[in-house]
Each structure stands twice: as C-alpha cells, then as structure tokens.
Amino acid sequence: AQTVTQSQPEMSVQEAETVTLSCTYDTSESDYYLFWYKQPPSRQMILVIRQEAYKQQNATENRFSVNFQKAAKSFSLKISDSQLGDAAMYFCAYRPRNNAGNMLTFGGGTRLMVKP
Amino acid sequence: NAGVTQTPKFQVLKTGQSMTLQCAQDMNHNSMYWYRQDPGMGLRLIYYSASEGTTDKGEVPNGYNVSRLNKREFSLRLESAAPSQTSVYFCASSERQFSGNTIYFGEGSWLTVV
Numbered sequence: 001a002q003t004v005t006q007s008q009p010e011m012s013v014q015e016a017e018t019v020t021l022s023c024t025y026d027t028s029e030s031d032y033y034l035f036w037y038k039q040p041p042s043r044q045m046i047l048v049i050r051q052e053a054y055k056q057q058n059a060t061e062n063r064f065s066v067n068f069q070k071a072a073k074s075f076s077l078k079i080s081d082s083q084l085g086d087a088a089m090y091f092c093a094y095r096p097r098n099n100a101g102n103m104l105t106f107g108g109g110t111r112l113m114v115k116p
Numbered sequence: 117n118a119g120v121t122q123t124p125k126f127q128v129l130k131t132g133q134s135m136t137l138q139c140a141q142d143m144n145h146n147s148m149y150w151y152r153q154d155p156g157m158g159l160r161l162i163y164y165s166a167s168e169g170t171t172d173k174g175e176v177p178n179g180y181n182v183s184r185l186n187k188r189e190f191s192l193r194l195e196s197a198a199p200s201q202t203s204v205y206f207c208a209s210s211e212r213q214f215s216g217n218t219i220y221f222g223e224g225s226w227l228t229v230v
Contacts, residue, residue, distance in 0.1 A: 004158070009156075037221075042223060044221060044222065044223045044224065045159075045206065045208075045221035046221075047218050047219075047220075050218065091158055091159070093158070103161050103164070103174060103175070104159070104161070104219065105158075106157075106158025106159045106160075107158050108156060108157055108158050109156075109157075109158060
C-alpha cells in the first residue's frame with residue numbers, strides 16, 4: 001500500500017521569505033502523479049502544483065515550485081516570497097497513473113503560518 | 117462559476133439518525149468522489165463514481181451508501197449515524213479516471229454525531 005508522510009506538522013515563515021515543506025512517499029509503482037493541495041480556513045482544497053513522475057523537470061507555478069527526487073521518493077514544496085494569504089494547511093498527495101477511482105493518498109498535512 | 121457545491125455545510129445528528137449529503141458539479145466531469153477528513157489526518161476516500169451509473173468503494177466505505185443520480189450529482193447517505201462518523205466530508209470531481217487531470221474539491225460539510 002502506498003503511504004505519504006509529511007514530517008512537519010507546523011511550519012512558520014516570515015512574510016516575503018522562503019519556506020520549504022517536506023513530503024516523502026512510499027510506492028512500488030514507477031509511473032504516478034504527485035500533488036500539493038492548499039486548504040485555507042474555508043476548508044476548500046485547492047490544487048497548488050502537480051508533478052508527473054516521468055518528467056524529470058521540477059514543476060513550477062509562479063511562487064510555488066517543487067523539488068522532486070524520484071529515487072529518494074521525496075517531493076518538497078518551496079514557497080518563495082511568502083504572503084499572508086499563503087497561511088493554510090498544505091497536503092501532499094500521491095496517485096498511481098493507472099488507478100481505479102482516481103484515488104489520491106494524502107499525507108497528514110503541514111500547517112503553515114506566515115508572520116507579518 | 118460554482119465548481120463543486122455541497123449541502124448542507126453544517127449538520128448535527130443524533131446517534132442512529134440518517135441523513136444525506138448532497139453534491140453537485142457544473143464542470144461536466146465524469147468522475148466524482150466522497151472523502152472524509154479527520155483531525156490530524158489527510159483525506160480518505162469513502163466512495164467514488166468513475167462515471168454516471170457506476171459507484172465503487174474506496175478506503176473507508178463502511179456505514180455509508182452513495183447514489184450517482186446523474187452526471188452532475190453524487191450523494192452520500194449515512195443510514196444510521198455513529199459518533200465515529202463525526203468528520204468533515206468533501207465531495208470532489210474530475211474530468212475522468214486514469215489521467216493526471218486535476219481533482220476539484222467542494223468546501224466541505226461539517227458533520228457532528230452526538
């Protein structure tokens with residue numbers, strides 16, 4: 001069974017600084033997708049960034065980028081120029097490419113606090 | 117531009133009562149899902165519907181039933197609520213299975229069983 005682990009229950013960053021959230025996963029699959037979701041206090045889950053395992057290039061979306069290390073099964077999220085609106089829970093998620101039900105396996109989440 | 121809409125947002129039930137959570141999406145997606153989120157945990161899949169007319173169990177289906185009413189709507193029913201079902205429930209949808217497409221979530225429904 002696949003597992004996703006986020007070892008940092010809480011992180012704090014100063015506004016305008018950079019922060020990195022960690023995620024590791026365990027799988028025997030070779031082709032899969034990895035995601036980072038943001039969950040603000042409103043509780044809606046918002047997709048931040050997606051990485052396809054067969055792509056070596058790390059995904060980037062504006063201030064958000066990932067460091068994908070396939071051999072190490074590591075998928076960290078870097079947030080640059082942190083803003084107050086970035087404060088939220090962040091969930092790492094995994095899904096095999098050929099997976100009935102599009103089932104995502106989620107980590108336990110990291111609460112990010114942004115200090116003004 | 118509603119996306120995924122869930123009702124109700126909040127509900128308190130007594131043990132043994134039944135209720136149905138409603139979900140609708142307006143993105144013409146084929147696949148729909150119900151997840152639950154418990155404190156300190158990520159989301160866990162309860163049931164999913166890969167396409168209209170089909171439903172399948174996810175990771176934690178016990179105590180729940182679902183109905184894919186049409187392409188837009190996917191409901192979750194608790195027949196006899198138990199305190200262990202106190203949770204936040206999320207409905208989600210995606211264009212189709214077996215692809216890397218994005219899954220869109222609703223805002224969540226807070227359910228308390230006393």
